[in-house]
Amino acid sequence: xxxxxxxxxxxxxxxxxxxxxxxxxxxxxxxxxxxxxxxxxxxxxxxxxxxxxxxxxxxxxxxxxxxxxxxxxxxxxxxxxxxxx
Numbered sequence: 001x002x003x004x005x006x007x008x009x010x011x012x013x014x015x016x017x018x019x020x021x022x023x024x025x026x027x028x029x030x031x032x033x034x035x036x037x038x039x040x041x042x043x044x045x046x047x048x049x050x051x052x053x054x055x056x057x058x059x060x061x062x063x064x065x066x067x068x069x070x071x072x073x074x075x076x077x078x079x080x081x082x083x084x085x
Contacts (some may be wrong), residue, residue, distance in 0.1 A: 015034070016031060019031055027059065
């Protein structure tokens, strides 16, 4: 996990160096625009939103069902509709 942070830091520092050589004093504005575009394209719901959208792994679903006594949470197809008198 720390390897990804290390590689990300090297990538950002390399981009900073290249941008400062090419754009002079305006490199920080360009870097900010690059960050905004990357977040808007790859993480529009944010990192946590993307994690919440992932399906629950099978082992966690099974342990959740065992913890609730085999009862699943949510609407049931076998639930009877209320009758009108």
